[in-house]
Amino acid sequence: MxxxxxxxxxxxxEDEKIIETLHSLHVLRNREGKEKWNEIIVVDDGSxxxxxxxxxxxxxxxxxxxxNMGKGASLESGWKxxxxxxxxxxxxxxxxxxNLTSKLVAPILEDDMDMAIARFPKVNKKAxxxxxxxxxxxxxxxxSGYKTTAPLSGQRAMRKSLLESISLSDGFGIEVGLTIDAVKKGFQLCEIDIAFKHRETGRDWAGFKHRGKQFISVSRTLYHKWRDPVC
Incomplete structure (x- = not known):
């Protein structure tokens, strides 16, 4: 089983988008069976x-x-x-x-991977x-020596044992820290093309401000992983 x-x-x-996302997951659940997709956990981070x-x-x-405690704290609250x-x-x-999430889980079930990371399709909008x-x-x-093409993707499936062996970073650097620690701990990772779509930032002030924060957060995460490696 x-x-x-x-x-x-x-x-x-996220009140404008979350219902559409959750409804799509219920479509997946109805299609493939509630016994497998039996737990949807939302962490409202001080909305x-x-x-x-x-x-x-x-x-x-x-x-x-x-x-608001940040994405890392939210994911930590959720998976625990x-x-x-x-x-x-x-x-x-x-x-x-x-509802394409089943494709993300497939490498864990079929290929004995420990983490699968979604690669998004290219978009026409200039970011x-x-x-x-x-x-x-x-x-x-x-x-870590790992060559990635989707370092910032937040759409990931993994074994709970992986999460139990590391600590999640916070901010926009969480995915970077998660990848580094998982590889260094010896877990098997893969990336898979999935036609997920989500909100894209553009070349406007809001977009550049967002990416500026992201750059600082990723830099901070890399520094901490260099100074205090997981192993």
């Missing part, structure tokens, strides 16, 4: 909108932080509450493409200039 899956969705002010109220009806478990052997991290804004991604790619390779 295949192991069951717990899906963890961190959410901060100031109606994220909690809207997500409550569509979640098996909902956790509410009294204040999970009961299943396979843990999936998903963003709250995947919308109807969330940044790639500085953050290059920093993350080079930093991960320098510190």
């Amino acid at each position: 295949q192991p069951s899956v717990s899906i963890i969705i961190p959410a901060w002010n 100031e909108d109606e994220t909690y109220e809207k997500a409550k009806e569509w979640s098996d478990i909902i956790i509410r932080h009294s204040q 509450k999970a009961k299943n052997e396979i843990i999936v991290f998903l963003d709250a804004d995947l919308g109807p493409t969330a 940044g200039f790639g500085f953050v991604k290059k920093l993350a790619v080079n930093g991960i390779y320098w510190l």
